[in-house]
Amino acid sequence: MVTTRLTTESRTRALAALERSAEPGGTLDVLVIGGGVTGAGIALDAATRGLTTAMVEAQDWGSGTSGRSSKLVHGGLRYLQMLDFHLVREALTERDLLLKELAPHLVRPVPFLYPLEHRVWERAYVGAGIALYDTLATIGRGRRAMPWHRHLSRRRLAERFPDLAHDAAVGAVQYWDASVDDARLVTTLVRTAAGHGAHAASRTQVVDLTKDAEGTVDGAVVVDLETGREIAVRARHVINATGVWTEDTEALAGDQGGLRVLASKGVHVVVPRDRIRGEAGLILQTPVSVLFVIPWSRYWILGTTDTPWELDPTHPVATAADVDYVLDQANSVLSSALGREDVVGTYAGLRPLLQPGTKEGTSSAKVSREHTVASPTPGLTVVAGGKLTTYRVMAKDAVDFALGDGAAARPGITHEIPLLGAEGLESAREDAAGWARRYGWTTAMVDHLLHRYGASLLEIVELCRADPSLARPLAQAPAYLRAEVHYAVSHEGALHLEDVLAHRTRLVYEVPDGALAAAGEIAAVVAPLLGWDDAARDAELEAYTARVRAETAAAGEPDDAAAAAVRGRAEDVAPMRPLRT
Incomplete structure (x- = not known):
């Protein structure tokens, strides 16, 4: 079933698709490793070419570099000083x-x-x-x-x-x-890719890459970090878009080639x-x-x-x-x-700063000042460098390179694929005044909702129709509706409390003390959607509180080593596994 909704059920179906890939005739065309803006762009590019595509991310969508940028979409004014007019x-x-x-x-x-x-x-x-x-x-x-x-x-x-x-x-x-809200752009890309048939699973970590008898990368071993279940995945093309983890992921292939990233x-x-x-x-x-x-x-x-x-x-x-x-x-x-x-x-x-040159044994086909696409070993494509603004070009280059001569028969079309919420935007703007009167939303709230959801605001309205209490702002974070918290789980794939507070909203740094005062109300909204009992809800609250306290304390430390040690005291809600290098 193809849908733009990211839910626990859609994630379960994605994991099932990964499992089926190891069966005869089930091999994926493309497996994308990394759920930042580049990985999400690659998944959309590949899916819209008609390729069977899956994407896995070890943490939450957009939780790494792509959710921690300056939030600018820009041409790079400083590159004019370098006379790089093409870039x-x-x-x-x-x-x-x-x-x-x-x-x-x-x-x-x-x-x-x-x-x-x-x-x-x-x-x-x-x-x-x-x-x-x-x-x-x-x-x-x-x-x-x-x-x-x-x-x-x-x-x-x-x-x-x-x-x-x-x-x-x-x-x-x-x-x-x-x-742009960078993490929201990533989530929207993932949902758009899912709407074109891509299988998307967050909190799913690649711990190994596999090879066939000829030494070609033919898949990966992934772990569902929510359950600990291990899954063998087969794919004709594996694309590594893991940013600052690029070299770690390359090393899983057991070769010395690849890109260097600092x-x-x-x-x-x-x-x-x-x-x-x-x-x-x-x-x-x-x-x-x-x-x-x-x-x-x-x-x-x-x-x-x-x-x-x-x-x-x-x-x-x-x-x-x-x-x-x-x-x-x-x-x-x-x-x-x-x-x-x-x-x-x-x-x-x-x-992820791309270093000059590539490691010995790497076949590099596409290089710019901003990004490079390369193959450290057959079957594995690596893309690194770049910036948020040019994610679509990086994605196209990566898929073109992975397909090789076959790219001409399946050209990229993402330049003409509006992201979810873009189509019907003007109609939503016209209808928004009526919704505002119905639910008592201010002009600022309507602008906030249209900016975040575009035409998908209708889905927020449908939640409010079904449960009018969701149309109310959060008591301790009134810039957001309770419906937005619900939507983060029911449509945007949030699995944990921190996913809602840090990535679907940005309350973790928009409200003093990490919005801990709002966390209880948010947990109460999402608990029934995620099947949490009281103990699970309390554990999520404790984990988020520990994260906020640790990051606050880290910001008082004098250097990176001391700050990282303090941050490390807060345990992750779904800890990552050691890689099999």
Whole structure:
């Protein structure tokens, strides 16, 4: 049965499909390892080509790098300084495709200000670069997705961003990019892929890769981390899209070839929207990085850092030094200093930085500054590098490479496949006013719902019709409806309390203290849907509380080693297994 709903039942069916793949005639065409944005994009690409496809993720969908980004969909303005026009144009093409056709509900335009410190030469230099950025976004595309950039005087800059320090800039250039809830994009991709026939199983870890008599990778051994059951999977093509786990997954094939990936930690700090007066985002050069001040929902996201991470990639955490660095950089240009007391949440993610070259014995076919697709051994395709904006290109390249000469007969079509919620968006917007009157939703709530669900808001409304209590906001987190919590389980595949609080919503860092005050009400909504008794519910609450406390304590530690040790004290709800290397 093909459905866009991710549920415990759909996961059970996906596991059954994996099991059947080992039977005669049941071999999958494609097995995707990794449920971040790239893996989800690969699953959608493969499924829409008519390939029998399955995707497994050891944790929750979008719980790694793809759920811990700066939440920007952008062309990469900094690459213009490197004269990499092709890369910028590619990213701008993908940005505008998402905005106009694929995910207009999820991806939204955001104005950014590039403050200027020098009146003449810098305005000319930066202005020329941003003009080129706009031009590359326009060539051969028809209707523009974004307004054109414009120059602002010091007075106009002060009007647009009152809390920028008076002496921080003599003016600015305003340009446009876009933002997205990254984890929601991943979940939507997974659901869209499932709607095209892909089998999707989260909390399902690959612990080994298998080979046939000729030494070709022909499948994997996976473990259902919810039950401990081991399943042998057979597939004609195995695609590794595991980001910072790339080398660990490659090693399961027992060969020395593959891609080299290093992890770089990026920390973001979340502060309330009313704490900084501004009508646009900021982009600022720092001594070691770029600082973004990003308007996002009811908050500002400040970031990021760029430091090596050599510890367990499962749980990167912010340290006291990271938070202080971000605040110090922001305070250097803000007229009213931010303090620790203003921070409602932090999060840390790991960028998978692709290292130059490939390991000996690797056949590499597609290389760009951003990503590479390679084969360390026959039957195994590896894709690494890249960024959120260009996930679709990475996915297409990976499937093309895996299919080889057969790709011409099955071309990728994801450039014309709207993501779930995109089709019917205008109709949903028209109907939303009536739903708001019926359930007493504010204009802000309606905007929030349309942004998160698009046309799928009708499914939220159907839940509210069946149970009017679900139309109420959460008592301790009123930006979200109780129906959204229900929907996270009944349609979006959440299996644990932390899946709801950290990935389906972002309450883990949108509300002080990780929204522990709301956790009990959320657990009460999802418990009957997941079949939890009182003991199971209490265990979920204890596990989530331990996670929040550990991450909060880690953010007070001076360095990565100390912070990781503190974070490690909280046990995972579905611990990962050792790999069979």
